[in-house]
Amino acid sequence: MIRFLKRINVYELVRPVGQMMAFSLGSAAFMSAIAISLALALDDTAVGVSLMDKYNVSLFTYTMLNLPQVIIDGLTIGFVYAAIALGYTMVYGVLEFINFAHSEIFAVGAFVGVELLIALDGMGILAGASLGMAYAYLILAILLGMIAAGGLAVAVERVAYRPLRGMSRLVPLISAIGVSFLLQDIIRLVESLTSGQFNRIMPTFGNFDSRIIFGKIAMGSSNLTLGISVKSIIVIVSAVLMLVGLNYLVNATRVGKAMRAVAQDRPTASLMGINVNRIISLTFLVGGLLGGAAGVLYALKFTRIDPFVGFFPGLKAFTAAVLGGIGNMTGAVLGGIVLGMLETFAGSYMGVFTMGAAGSEYKDIFAFSILILVLIFRPQGLMGKNVVQKA
Amino acid sequence: MISLFLKDLFNRVNQGRWPYLIVIGHILAGSLLVYTQPRSNLAFLVLMTSFMSLYFFTTSVRFKLIAGTMLALVIIPIVGVRNIFYLEVIFQISVFAALALGLNIVVGFAGLLDLGYVAFYAVGAYLWAFFGSQQFYVLHFAPGTQPSDLPFLLPGDAFYMFLLVGVVIAGLTGILLGLPVLRLRGDYLAIVTLGFGEVIRVLANNLDKPLNFTNGPQGITPIQRPSMPDPVVEWFNSVFRGVVGHDVTPADMYNLMFYIFALIVIIVIIFVTRRLDDSKLGRAWTAVREDETAAIAQGIPLVKMKLAAFAVGASFAGVMGVLLAASRTFISPESFSFMQSIGVLTMVILGGAGSIPGVILGAATVTILNLQVLQGFSLYLNELRQSDAVMPIINFAWKDLSPQLDPAKYQRMLFGLILVLMMIFRPAGLIPATRRKREIDAEETN
Structure with missing residues (x-):
């Protein structure tokens, strides 16, 4: 037992947690500073006046009142993006190829998890479950979603990508787009055959929807509530656990070493006796597992899912991967958190700051603007090194 | 065998x-x-x-x-x-053939994967939709609140001028988008163009405030058409009444006219692409497509060449957009979704990237599958649902089948299947481009 404990690389367990905390706090502080200074600057202008007329609250107070919730929401969605982005970045690191179908693998994970919970709910098990059992069921749903998504990712690689390896770069990419479209409609077909419609609603059970309130701070005539919903805690904690696990797998195990070797130089890795095909399958499996879990967590957070649910999160996660530096795992986590924060801040405050001219409806294209800006000014991403294209 | x-x-x-x-x-x-x-x-x-x-x-x-x-x-x-339904099918085929030929310049010749191609189509369509309708006077009204007696900004015959304006504006949009992103490698370009396509769609959906440019999700209508002189209809009727069997209304003549416009655009595109293919520019595109590094080493100005391909492809989409807005008299953001972009890409891939006859065949096949086969299948399923028939072996009554199961709506599955199968079994397409054919033949003899 002691020998086993000794072999655990504690550094690789602590380092990613520290990184994630630094990223979260840093991006939260940065975005809050921008929002608050904008609010202070605009308070005396027409923007502040119109808000005062409408809700009788100053822009600064409004910003501060919403800030805690915005930060929590930003972090929650940021960690979901990070978990998906890792799937993109790992595959890209190994194959230099954008796995376009990853967004549908995410969606399949979400559907499998939610379907399990709906089935349990239908049998009346969820309603009477104690708190502990509720968590057990949720974990079961996440695990099932992970397994389905992971298996699907491996199967897709085997059928649609492996035969195309070594052909021109666009060929596997087009195939991946095809798989993505095909999977969307397969999900829709299956879901609408089993019931009249293809949307699914996450059943409510356990205490996931309640909020933990820490306290209230008086702020002008209203109160600033400090609180966090249980859902958000679950999403963040499980994402952190997965990311730590993944980091450990890649940086502190033999398999991880093989993965890094294949990413660095496939032919040489193969000469060193590494079974390259198996490692590539494994990469897809790990990416799929993370994506599936992210899918169930996404469903928990946003409740309603449809077969096209993967499209925007997938694109944003890809943006996050590029933002952090594609192929770089720490970068993907950073990119996910930063993007989640940026998007939530923009979605919450843009409407007020522009007096309703451009509100949260532009939230979705916000990510693309960031993507284009990053690609113009820092194509290697925030943490990536400027690598030469592999021949 | x-x-x-x-x-x-x-x-x-x-x-x-x-x-x-x-x-x-x-x-x-x-x-x-x-x-x-x-x-x-x-x-x-x-x-x-x-x-x-x-x-x-x-x-x-x-x-x-x-x-x-x-x-x-x-x-x-x-x-x-x-049979007016055939005219609709033929018109759609010619519109999509023109779009696919335009995309073919970008994907097939220059090897740049553009996943947001319909964005340029949307630019052309909204251009004529704005100037060819009352929208200019609706700017200060929220959607649905405008008075009904507003004048039109331009006469319908300005349509002909806007065919040219559409070329220029869409081409410029292509250059503007291309300038920052064409330095990127192929797969990044795909995602950025996809993002751009979504940006255009979201803008079209939301630019109904602060100034009402696009009328939001409701779309713009009515959009004017060029005038159709009565003598033309009368002439057509006097010549063809015997064969057609009934008098043709001006509305049908309009459909015919837009079909012929689409044909003219197709012929222009074919002419331009064939001339380009063997020109200096076309050779440079081939070089860029086959190996960027080698192309740079040969002294080919990479970004300039890519920009040219992007702009040419975009401008053809722009013309077709103007044409679409006039022929439908109504446009809404829905017509310019990501799925449409992939649909056009599917046509190019199915027929054979870089091959003109291939791309036309691809456009015709996908459109017919989409409009006739899938919809025919839908009708057949509906008939089964209304009958008392029961599926053999599993004893499932057809009428219990979910009404959600409507094959006409499963275009994504069609596109996805075509893309994956073509990539695995026949990446050069149904009618491979001449250059690719030579390569394939060389591989087979070796």
Whole structure:
């Protein structure tokens, strides 16, 4: 037992947690500073006046009142993006190829998890479950979603990508787009055959929807509530656990070493006796597992899912991967958190700051603007090194 | 084995006078079938495939030109006004063929994967939709609140001018988007163009405030059409009344006119692409597509060449957008979704990237699958649902089948399947481009 404990690389367990905390706090502080200074600057202008007329609250107070919730929401969605982005970045690191179908693998994970919970709910098990059992069921749903998504990712690689390896770069990419479209409609077909419609609603059970309130701070005539919903805690904690696990797998195990070797130089890795095909399958499996879990967590957070649910999160996660530096795992986590924060801040405050001219409806294209800006000014991403294209 | 036999048979028939007889026979048989059975999809298919036999059989160029013109300008219009559904199918095929040919310049020649191609189509469509409707006077009204007696900004005949304006504006948009992103490698470009396509769609959806430019999700209507002089309709009726069987209304004539406009655009695109293919620019595109690094080493200005491809492709989409806005008199953001972009890409990939006849075949196949096969299947399922029939073996009553299961809505599955299968089994497409064909032949003989 002691020998086993000794072999655990504690550094690789602590380092990613520290990184994630630094990223979260840093991006939260940065975005809050921008929002608050904008609010202070605009308070005396027409923007502040119109808000005062409408809700009788100053822009600064409004910003501060919403800030805690915005930060929590930003972090929650940021960690979901990070978990998906890792799937993109790992595959890209190994194959230099954008796995376009990853967004549908995410969606399949979400559907499998939610379907399990709906089935349990239908049998009346969820309603009477104690708190502990509720968590057990949720974990079961996440695990099932992970397994389905992971298996699907491996199967897709085997059928649609492996035969195309070594052909021109666009060929596997087009195939991946095809798989993505095909999977969307397969999900829709299956879901609408089993019931009249293809949307699914996450059943409510356990205490996931309640909020933990820490306290209230008086702020002008209203109160600033400090609180966090249980859902958000679950999403963040499980994402952190997965990311730590993944980091450990890649940086502190033999398999991880093989993965890094294949990413660095496939032919040489193969000469060193590494079974390259198996490692590539494994990469897809790990990416799929993370994506599936992210899918169930996404469903928990946003409740309603449809077969096209993967499209925007997938694109944003890809943006996050590029933002952090594609192929770089720490970068993907950073990119996910930063993007989640940026998007939530923009979605919450843009409407007020522009007096309703451009509100949260532009939230979705916000990510693309960031993507284009990053690609113009820092194509290697925030943490990536400027690598030469592999021949 | 069978393919060898067929090839042998084809070669034996494809000699001397036979090809002429077969082609004429095919066209006549198709026309007769459609004429006698105006509702049969199969008859229509026979007529449409006569374009293929015209392409594949060896006949003199003059014969091909005459037969093709007769088919496209006389037979198909008559068939179309007899059954307006065919005209719709043919119009859609020609619109998508033009779009696919435009995308083919970007994907097939320059090897740049553009996943947001319909964005340029949308630019053209909204351009004419804004200037060719009352929208200019609606700027200060929220959607749905404008008075009904607003004047039109421009006369309908300004449409012809806007065909050119559409080319220029869409081309400029292509250059503006291309400038920052064309330095990127292929797969990044794909995602950025996808993002751009979504940006255009979201803008079209939301630019109804603070100033109402696009009328939001409700879309802009009515959009003007160019004027149709009465003598033209009368002339058409006096000549073709006997064959068509009834008088043609101006509305049908409009459909016919837009079909012919689309044909003209297609011919221009074919002309331009064929001239480009063997020009300095075309050679440079091929070099860029095959190996960027080697192309740079040869002194090819990479970004400039890519920009040229992007702008040419975009401007063709712009023209088609103007055409679409005028022909439909209504546009909304829904017509410019990501799925449309992938649909056009599917046509290019199915037919063969870089191959003009291939891309046209791809556009026709996908459109017919989409409009006739999937919808026909839907109708068939609906009939089954209304009957008391029961699925054999599993004893499932058809009428219990979920009404959500409507094959006409499963275009994504169609596109996805085509893309994956083509990439795995025939990446060069149904009719590979000449250059690719030479490569494939060389690989097979080695």
